[in-house]
Amino acid sequence: MVNDNAVKPVGVAVLGLGNVGSEVVRIIEASAPDLAARIGAPLELRGVGVRRVADDRGVPLGLLTDDVDALVSRDDVDVVVELMGPVEPARKAILAALERGKSVVTANKALMAVSTGELAQAAEAAHADLYFEAAVAGAIPVIRPLTQSLAGDTVLRVAGIVNGTTNYILSAMAETGADYGSALADASALGYAEADPTADVEGFDAAAKAAILASIAFHTRVTADDVYREGITKVSSADFDSAKALGCTIKLLAICERIINDEGQQRVSARVYPALVPLEHPLASVNGAFNAVVVEAEAAGRLMFYGQGAGGAPTASAVMGDLVMAARNRVQGGRGPRESKYAELPIAPIGFIPTRYYVSMNVADRPGVLSSVAAEFGKREVSIAEVRQEGMVDDEGLRCGARIVVVTHRATDAALSETVEALADLDVVSSINSVLRLEGTNE
Amino acid sequence: MVNDNAVKPVGVAVLGLGNVGSEVVRIIEASAPDLAARIGAPLELRGVGVRRVADDRGVPLGLLTDDVDALVSRDDVDVVVELMGPVEPARKAILAALERGKSVVTANKALMAVSTGELAQAAEAAHADLYFEAAVAGAIPVIRPLTQSLAGDTVLRVAGIVNGTTNYILSAMAETGADYGSALADASALGYAEADPTADVEGFDAAAKAAILASIAFHTRVTADDVYREGITKVSSADFDSAKALGCTIKLLAICERIINDEGQQRVSARVYPALVPLEHPLASVNGAFNAVVVEAEAAGRLMFYGQGAGGAPTASAVMGDLVMAARNRVQGGRGPRESKYAELPIAPIGFIPTRYYVSMNVADRPGVLSSVAAEFGKREVSIAEVRQEGMVDDEGLRCGARIVVVTHRATDAALSETVEALADLDVVSSINSVLRLEGTNE
Known part of the structure; x- marks a missing residue:
């Protein structure tokens, strides 16, 4: 005593x-x-x-x-x-x-x-x-496991749901079919979103956390400015419908990744965006204001940490x-772990990061459209994994075009962006509804 | 550098x-x-x-x-x-x-x-x-989060799946309907069980881990001898059928709990046994050789740690x-956390620990049997939450008695043991098939 x-x-x-x-x-x-x-x-x-x-x-x-x-x-x-x-x-x-x-x-x-x-x-x-x-x-121990428990391992990837407000909104949209605006209004009324929700819904809060996680996971100084960031304000209830049809839900993810090229050179990617996540992925069932972080390390394999990410x-x-x-x-006597930045890995720009994509667009409902759309992907070597096309009807029940949803294999952000620009220029494409990434698959 | x-x-x-x-x-x-x-x-x-x-x-x-x-x-x-x-x-x-x-x-x-x-x-x-x-x-960081991250909090309970061999066997039984013997044989053939599986299947390995977890969670020296222990060798495929009907699966749990009586006196319970777990509980979906530990603390709430619990x-x-x-x-310079045993809480014997129970028994298929069975629970103030009775048929398709499954509200091990003894003595009860605990419900 x-x-x-x-x-x-x-x-x-x-x-x-x-x-x-x-x-x-x-x-x-x-x-x-x-x-x-x-x-x-x-x-x-x-x-x-x-x-x-x-x-x-x-x-x-x-x-x-x-x-x-x-x-x-x-x-x-x-x-x-x-x-x-x-x-x-x-x-x-x-x-x-x-x-x-x-x-x-x-x-x-x-x-x-x-x-x-x-x-x-x-x-x-x-x-x-x-x-x-x-x-x-x-409350979830993440910093200490990364800096101490995994101090002798090589962290490959950290992916997490680290913002309770956006997870609450996206969970509500998934569950009730609500659109973004009304889900945000509900979250505000219940105290889950602040009066000015910008920091949360535009991904700034998650980006700050991604920078911290990337810094300690990869022994490299990463700041919020190094983090590629997209918010959730453009995620629609139609995206959730498509996600469901693909066996997925949509989550705002903070991802920190060790990128190794063919010459063995290493770079760090840190990014925040809403992404489709397969329902069987452990992050898919993290709902409401809860947070979870999945860490993949060379020796440890996949670890997950789950709990309450906010609150007094x-x-x-x-x-x-x-x-x-x-x-x-x-x-x-003694001191806790100090900053470890010896690796000094360069930051990989988002354009170089290969991920899978989901692209939803409205098109004219006539023969040959799918082929024109597919051609634009092919030209840029963006390989298509899955296509869904469905007819649309207007308020009077008349046919008024079709919606095409394309899911790609891994492609770089640069190749995909070019493809989407070209698609938007096609006469047969009336609008690009959304472009989201697909994370958490093995392909 | x-x-x-x-x-x-x-x-x-x-x-x-x-x-x-x-x-x-x-x-x-x-x-x-x-x-x-x-x-x-x-x-x-x-x-x-x-x-x-x-x-x-x-x-x-x-x-x-x-x-x-x-x-x-x-x-x-x-x-x-x-x-x-x-x-x-x-x-x-x-x-x-x-x-x-x-x-x-x-x-x-x-x-x-x-x-x-x-x-x-x-x-x-x-x-x-x-x-x-x-x-x-x-690989799952558990010791460090408990000794450091939660060093300023009050841990109430630690419940985990901490033995991969038994979890592999029980997951296989749940999935394939196999009985214990053949699931064990498969596990051995695949290298998930050792030639002499006693330490795993009788719960000795999990009990050692429970002792370590209880020691650090409650700042009290707890040894393997202090841990109440039951193995999985008596869990039957019929138990899995009943569990499924009750919306549960069966897991070998290591549980460490801070027991506080009405006078505010604190004791530590550490125990290992197979228990029914509701399918919606986070531990229910931890399958195969994976491990997971759920920690509940006063301020942190519920945390879960998940990953690979064994392997080189x-x-x-x-x-x-x-x-x-x-x-x-x-x-x-400096040192890591030292043993913390200042709390010196006494160990609570298993007889005092209130949990919910599942009791399966074979009975004569005639009027009044359920009432006789229920009476034995009532006499010892063991409150019944749910009863299922079904007729049984023999190999020739003839009726040959019935099976009654009782799920209780919280009762002490002592009261339940007495009840089970009395049930076994009833003429109308031909056999007590199994007695398992039910964990992870809010009641």
Whole structure:
């Protein structure tokens, strides 16, 4: 047992008192004896940085401060837990803390995806820890398995559903047949989407997480700008109908991949887009606000991690794990894993990435159309795996053209984009409805 | 980049050259530059301990030795990787290594489940690391998430499929309707079961893993002897038929649970048995030789970890992760998490554990039988949730009694055992076919 009188406590400053911050403060108080035993010293909350100091915040007034600079500079603060978001003022506060030798725990994915290098260097210079498990997939341990458990393996691919809002919307569309607009409205009404949902639905949040995952999986600095990104706003209920007919559903995926060319040269691809996923793939059944990450490594094979990717308590669980580890390092000596960027692999542009595609288009309903369409694929060596054609009727029940859905074998984004441009120029094609990728098949 | 000339290499001894050992040796050689960059110093294989030194082992003869004592005592060995199994001589070799201040990585679940305390104390005395991620669920990171990621949370329950052999057999029985004997024979023929399958099919292997999981989840020393254990040898194809009719399948589960009574007193339950699992439960679809572990924690909610639980390469992945961490600690200072047993929770005997039950019995096919059967449950306050009765016919197509299947609400093992004894004594009950638990429902 720990003798609390004999050991110096570990001082903690929490920055931000939203859902996650409140839960972290609650656990620090409620689990104090357990945390002390696990750390080897008691954890003591020195203060909570907030924008609005008031007596209705659920924390004793004496602990609240709006002077974050002063809080992170206190001599009796050993670990700073940053839960303020967004990039600023979080960045400034974290740098100030690291410069003063404090260890830092953060859940700030946007910041970690743009300032990794800067923050990692500051941590290195200060011999302090920088933990960020909560930045990706909430309560699900992903950072630690990748940086530690797989430290002796070669990660080939990481593919995940890492944004709860978009997964909630897409799951609702799959289940109810709703279109994007009404599914988004429902998600907003239920609190699953923010007032301005741009960061989620346009894939920025998932792209930040993809950058973090790619960085640690491939020992290479990858930032959000390196991530190819498409959002879900153009996914239609017709796409879900086609997906269903193909034995698939549609998910917003964050994919990080080690691309190896014929000469053995390696590059990193990081990308976020909505994709068709076969129903039998483990990610297909991850529904609602849940997150899941599939990791494929050379020796380990395929691993999957599943759980709650957002919310106050689940995210607080990840933060607390990091906090205990950072505090333990303070007491027992040693440091957590540092940034590993030795591989310095180049980023592969999206145009070079081969994936399978699903293309849906409206065409004139007359002989020879399918052949003209197929020819455009053939010219660019995009091999067709499956075609579905169905007649369409207008509001009066009259025939009004046909819809062709083409599923391709692997082709590069460049070849496919050219093909789609050419298709759009064909007289017999009245519109390209959608172009989505197909992921998770063995072909 | 690491300057290999400037830093002292980390010397490694590997004990055992089976599937896992061979793969570990292969990765140490094949991934040398990556491992050196990740560790901060090159990893150098000093020797491989084997029972039979010969030139057909796939390792240069000069590296092989049958003198394990001498190998683990070498001054230039920093980390010992123990992959010999079984409990002895592994225990002796690990203790010898720790006493000389070497860090140890082991995949030996049987040993970790009986000698945890002894080995942990030796590691503590030597200020050395003792890592054992590969002892549970092969490549799936479970130990590290429990000891680190969830270090600030309160784990309530861990339930897993942690034995590939039995899961392969039960999956085959579910899929093909085969009986236990022929499913076992198939598994043996395909190399999924050992010549003597006792450790797997009687649940000893799963019980060792349950002890390890319970120890780290609840910060309490739990050994294999503390684990209640039933194997799968009595599971019949009729049980699978009944399970299917109830919307379930049957899995061998390892369950570790924090039991809290009305006075708030906490105890630990660790148990292994075949149980009915509803088809919609995430563990129900874990088939073949795959493993999965579901963790429920207060703040994190439910997490699931899934992957390959056995095999040379997957297990080697877990070993290599531990080896890199142990080597990194040697180079950079610091130590991995130590044994945490401060909670010292008592073990709850199986008689006190409330679970749901499935009881199948053959009865006389006449009026009043169901009422007599139901009365025995009622007398002991075992509440019935569902009853199915069906007539049986003999080989000539004549009616020959009936089968009654009862599913109960939660009852203690003690109350259920008494009920089953009383049922067996009833004149109208010709035989009790099976008694299995039902897990994974919300009731």
